[in-house]
Amino acid sequence: MADIETGERLKPGERGFSIFLAIFGLFALYESIKLFQKDPRWISFGAFPLILSILLIVFSVHVFWSDRKKKTETDEASVDKKILKTLDYLFPKTVTILLILMILYCLALYFELGFELSSTVFLLVALCFFRKNQYIKNVLYTVLTMAFILLIFKLGFRILLP
Amino acid sequence: MGENLSYLMMPFTDPLIILCVAAGTFAGIYVGAIPGLNATMAVSLLVSFTFGWDINTALALMIGIYMGTVYGGSRSAILLNIPGAPAAVATVFDGYPLAQKGQAGIAMGVATVESVIGGFLGIIALAVGTPILSKFALQFAPRDYLLLGFMGLLLAGSLGTKTLVKGLVAAVLGLLFKMVGMDAMTASHRFTFGNPYLLAGVDTVVALIGLFGVSEALIQIRNLDVQVMKQKIDRIIPKLDLVRKNLPLACRASVIGIIVGALPGAGGTISSLLAYDHAKKSVKNPEVPFGEGAIEGVIAPEAANNAAVGGAFIPMLTLGIPGDAVTAVLIGALFMHGLRPGPSLMTETPHLFYLIVGCLALSCVFMLIFGLTGIRIFAKVVEIPKGILMPIIIILSVTGVYSTNNRMHDIFWMIGFGILGYFMKRYDYPTGPMVLGIILADLIEQNYRRAMVQSHTLVGFITSLFTNPITIVLLAITFFSILVQTDFYKRWKARKEGSI
Numbered sequence: 123m124a125d126i127e128t129g130e131r132l133k134p135g136e137r138g139f140s141i142f143l144a145i146f147g148l149f150a151l152y153e154s155i156k157l158f159q160k161d162p163r164w165i166s167f168g169a170f171p172l173i174l175s176i177l178l179i180v181f182s183v184h185v186f187w188s189d190r191k192k193k194t195e196t197d198e199a200s201v202d203k204k205i206l207k208t209l210d211y212l213f214p215k216t217v218t219i220l221l222i223l224m225i226l227y228c229l230a231l232y233f234e235l236g237f238e239l240s241s242t243v244f245l246l247v248a249l250c251f252f253r254k255n256q257y258i259k260n261v262l263y264t265v266l267t268m269a270f271i272l273l274i275f276k277l278g279f280r281i282l283l284p
Numbered sequence: 285m286g287e288n289l290s291y292l293m294m295p296f297t298d299p300l301i302i303l304c305v306a307a308g309t310f311a312g313i314y315v316g317a318i319p320g321l322n323a324t325m326a327v328s329l330l331v332s333f334t335f336g337w338d339i340n341t342a343l344a345l346m347i348g349i350y351m352g353t354v355y356g357g358s359r360s361a362i363l364l365n366i367p368g369a370p371a372a373v374a375t376v377f378d379g380y381p382l383a384q385k386g387q388a389g390i391a392m393g394v395a396t397v398e399s400v401i402g403g404f405l406g407i408i409a410l411a412v413g414t415p416i417l418s419k420f421a422l423q424f425a426p427r428d429y430l431l432l433g434f435m436g437l438l439l440a441g442s443l444g445t446k447t448l449v450k451g452l453v454a455a456v457l458g459l460l461f462k463m464v465g466m467d468a469m470t471a472s473h474r475f476t477f478g479n480p481y482l483l484a485g486v487d488t489v490v491a492l493i494g495l496f497g498v499s500e501a502l503i504q505i506r507n508l509d510v511q512v513m514k515q516k517i518d519r520i521i522p523k524l525d526l527v528r529k530n531l532p533l534a535c536r537a538s539v540i541g542i543i544v545g546a547l548p549g550a551g552g553t554i555s556s557l558l559a560y561d562h563a564k565k566s567v568k569n570p571e572v573p574f575g576e577g578a579i580e581g582v583i584a585p586e587a588a589n590n591a592a593v594g595g596a597f598i599p600m601l602t603l604g605i606p607g608d609a610v611t612a613v614l615i616g617a618l619f620m621h622g623l624r625p626g627p628s629l630m631t632e633t634p635h636l637f638y639l640i641v642g643c644l645a646l647s648c649v650f651m652l653i654f655g656l657t658g659i660r661i662f663a664k665v666v667e668i669p670k671g672i673l674m675p676i677i678i679i680l681s682v683t684g685v686y687s688t689n690n691r692m693h694d695i696f697w698m699i700g701f702g703i704l705g706y707f708m709k710r711y712d713y714p715t716g717p718m719v720l721g722i723i724l725a726d727l728i729e730q731n732y733r734r735a736m737v738q739s740h741t742l743v744g745f746i747t748s749l750f751t752n753p754i755t756i757v758l759l760a761i762t763f764f765s766i767l768v769q770t771d772f773y774k775r776w777k778a779r780k781e782g783s784i
Binding site for chain 2: 133135136139143150153157160161164165166167168169170171174175177178181182184185188211212214216217220221223224225227228231232237241244245248249252253263267271275280281282283284
């Protein structure tokens with residue numbers, strides 16, 4: 123009620139996120155029931171996940187319910203516009219680029235392209251994107267950073283790199 | 285006793301420990317000063333890198349980083365009007381106005397001295413309070429630990445978020461994620477879907493780095509265009525008269541810091557805000573009004589947030605319940621080194637307690653040295669653009685996650701947690717309770733099952749909650765923590781205040 127009075131607005135996709143959490147809770151509940159059926163006692167390995175799944179559903183539904191009367195910027199918009207607005211809110215250009223680069227970087231490591239090569243390329247590309255028109259400086263920063271990381275972690279901490 | 289004393293003195297005599305504390309404090313000050321980097325992120329990364337180290341040196345480095353980061357946050361709060369770490373949020377209110385008047389140097393000098401005073405008072409509270417509390421904690425039954433775990437989650441869930449329920453969603457999510465893998469008591473598989481990669485479960489460090497490191501990098505990269513205003517630095521070391529005059533305020537703020545820091549889930553941010561509020565109410569005639577550059581507005585939060593460091597260690601060492609997110613990570617680090625934080629830590633490995641106290645004290649000494657020197661270089665470091673910093677954090681996160689278990693699939697867990705943490709932050713779900721959930725899951729579940737075994741039935745368990753004074757007090761606190769967050773209580777309180 124207080125939220126309505128203060129005119130607090132929901133963020134694009136906020137209601138959807140609480141629904142997503144409730145669905146996740148339902149899935150966890152389904153799996154927990156299967157576990158609980160194997161040993162239906164309150165001290166069994168399935169009991170605690172069962173309680174937690176129920177709690178997750180209850181809390182997520184509570185969030186959804188308390189948000190139901192709040193306004194959003196996209197209340198009057200069509201579904202596709204709502205989705206576009208949510209995507210725009212969650213994934214602006216910089217976040218999308220960093221996420222894509224990060225996933226590609228991890229895939230490169232997974233397919234054993236080597237830490238030195240993958241990290242150098244990731245860093246250089248990321249710097250060039252976030253700091254346009256400063257290519258020489260970006261190369262310099264990449265070299266210095268990689269030298270520092272390798273020196274500290276490989277020689278200093280002597281840890282195994284991916 | 286002699287052995288314990290030698291461990292207390294070890295940080296002052298062992299060159300390697302001295303080096304680790306010094307390096308940790310130095311790095312911590314810089315990490316804390318850079319907006320977007322915080323103590324939790326830094327210590328999470330260090331846990332993985334120092335996994336193979338001796339516990340003494342690993343702890344020395346992490347403690348140095350922790351203490352340094354909490355203090356370092358004041359630097360960017362004063363210079364850039366951006367709190368470098370959450371605990372420095374209240375320092376902004378008067379620190380930046382001081383900098384705008386050309387007094388950035390004196391503001392940073394005062395912040396340094398007061399942080400050291402607060403830090404030392406917090407350490408004294410830790411040294412005196414922990415042995416007493418740990419003896420008391422030995423009387424706790426499994427049901428009490430269960431309640432303590434829930435209390436920690438409730439308090440963490442209620443702080444730093446608009447609604448308690450969102451904090452609870454995060455806490456339950458954390459607990460649920462930790463259920464993945466093999467059950468520690470029966471070796472039964474839970475939520476593994478026949479996938480061998482899921483058998484080992486969610487590694488705490490991997491989740492920590494994802495939720496704190498990657499998600500924060502994604503949040504920070506949204507605002508690449510924040511303009512940095514350059515500052516002129518002049519006098520740094522504060523006058524003795526100024527320090528002496530404000531010593532009572534620093535002591536009061538430190539007491540607030542210690543108490544709030546010792547509450548599970550509260551930590552430096554809340555304590556600094558409360559101390560700032562206290563300063564505003566208790567300092568009747570400040571030379572400059574609060575919010576316009578009152579030096580008392582820097583003294584109180586800075587003394588409080590560093591005092592909270594010592595306070596946060598008290599529940600961690602006595603009960604195994606973290607006082608804040610960093611001590612939660614440190615609990616993870618102790619577990620990785622085969623130790624169990626809690627009352628047994630004080631009886632089985634008391635030397636470790638004295639080592640922690642010694643390292644914290646040494647860290648305060650280094651904080652004073654590094655804090656009052658190199659400030660001009662500092663002003664340059666805090667200006668590092670996010671476009672450079674965030675990709676580097678991703679590389680450090682990947683390196684840290686891999687080095688924990690040398691498993692490639694952990695990196696994908698990290699990305700998953702990073703994206704989930706990013707969504708949560710965008711929709712005002714705090715990630716702190718989720719991390720606490722992951723860390724406390726084993727303690728809560730094991731004590732739940734032990735309590736159930738002792739009580740035989742669910743009814744017996746519920747009845748047992750009302751048979752012991754300790755349990756009744758814990759139950760009452762837990763109940764009160766929930767009650768004060770309800771709309772019913774808030775409306776009642778508002779009505780009551782309105783009628784006065």
